[in-house]
Amino acid sequence: QSVLTQPPSVSAAPGQNVTISCSGSSSNIGNNYVSWYQQLPGTAPKFLIYENNKRPSGIPDRFSGSKSGTSATLGITGLQTGDEAGYYCGTWDSSLSAGVFGGGTKLTVL
Amino acid sequence: QVQLQESGPGLVKPSGTLSLTCVVSGGSISSSYWWSWVRQPPGKGLEWIGEINHSGSANYNPSLKSRVTVSLDKSNNQFSLKLNSITAADTAVYYCSNSWPLGVWGQGTSVTVSS
Numbered sequence: 001q002s003v004l005t006q007p008p009s010v011s012a013a014p015g016q017n018v019t020i021s022c023s024g025s026s027s028n029i030g031n032n033y034v035s036w037y038q039q040l041p042g043t044a045p046k047f048l049i050y051e052n053n054k055r056p057s058g059i060p061d062r063f064s065g066s067k068s069g070t071s072a073t074l075g076i077t078g079l080q081t082g083d084e085a086g087y088y089c090g091t092w093d094s095s096l097s098a099g100v101f102g103g104g105t106k107l108t109v110l
Numbered sequence: 111q112v113q114l115q116e117s118g119p120g121l122v123k124p125s126g127t128l129s130l131t132c133v134v135s136g137g138s139i140s141s142s143y144w145w146s147w148v149r150q151p152p153g154k155g156l157e158w159i160g161e162i163n164h165s166g167s168a169n170y171n172p173s174l175k176s177r178v179t180v181s182l183d184k185s186n187n188q189f190s191l192k193l194n195s196i197t198a199a200d201t202a203v204y205y206c207s208n209s210w211p212l213g214v215w216g217q218g219t220s221v222t223v224s225s
Contacts (some may be wrong), residue, residue: 002155035211037156044205044215045148045156056213088156092210098171099146099158099210 003028004089006102013110016079020105022072022089028100032092034072036065039086039104048087049074076107084109112137114206114216121222122200128193128223131183132206132216139182140164144209145189147180149202150218157202161209162189198223 005023012018022034036049047056049065052072064075072089089102118130132145139145147159160170162180170178179192193200203218 033211037212044218045212046215047211047213050211050213090156090158090211096172097169099148099161099212101156101158104155 002103003093003096003100004091004102006087006089006105008103009106009108011108011110012079014079014081017075017077018079018107019076020074020087020089020107022074022102024070024072024091024100026070027095028070028091028093029067029072030070031094034065034067034089034091036063036072036074037088037090038083039088041085045088079109081109083107112208112214114208114214116204116206116216116219118204118219118221120220121224122196123225124197124223126194126196128191128196128200128221130191130204130206130219130221131188132190133186133188135187139187139189140184145180145182146207146209146212147191148205148207148212148215149200150205151199151202159191159193159204163209196223 033051037045038048039045052067053065062077088104093100113135115133144161144163146161160180162168201223205218206216208214
């Protein structure tokens with residue numbers, strides 16, 4: 001049981017837009033920055049978004065992040081087949097003094 | 111750009127101790143960064159294990175705290191993970207990473223717990 005809650009799967013057609021939600025509490029998302037990671041099959045996670053909405057260098061602006069209260073959202077526009085992957089949200093939990101992740105969302109590009 | 115590389119045995123016996131090492135290249139482990147371990151059981155999500163900073167202070171996942179030790183080896187620019195009393199539930203790919211928000215990841219090393 002993950003501390004952060006994500007939908008297990010989402011799907012959309014190439015070219016469309018999709019959002020992935022991540023729900024937490026005041027001890028984690030509510031008071032700490034959220035980051036997002038993309039994990040292509042058989043590979044290590046890749047840093048996608050940090051500090052709620054910032055992109056590391058090299059990440060296209062098709063990827064965006066936002067946060068409101070105790071929830072965060074990853075947005076992907078203009079879906080490509082190469083975006084088919086697992087997506088994880090993560091943040092620090094101040095009560096646990098530990099990093100926490102969502103259970104992950106599998107994105108299928110139909 | 112910092113790069114990380116995990117190493118360790120791919121097979122460990124139940125009730126034993128898992129020991130993994132992460133070599134840091136392209137930067138000094140004595141910087142202000144924290145250094146982290148994350149694992150992923152087969153077909154499951156990511157689980158944060160713990161972290162250590164340049165001074166040796168550590169934080170651990172409460173669910174693993176009684177069995178985990180993360181340590182630094184500054185002379186070899188690497189850090190290590192020890193997990194004792196292991197069971198089949200500890201079978202996973204283990205990743206090392208840098209400080210939160212975990213911008214740099216190693217490629218991961220697969221560990222199977224089996225007799």
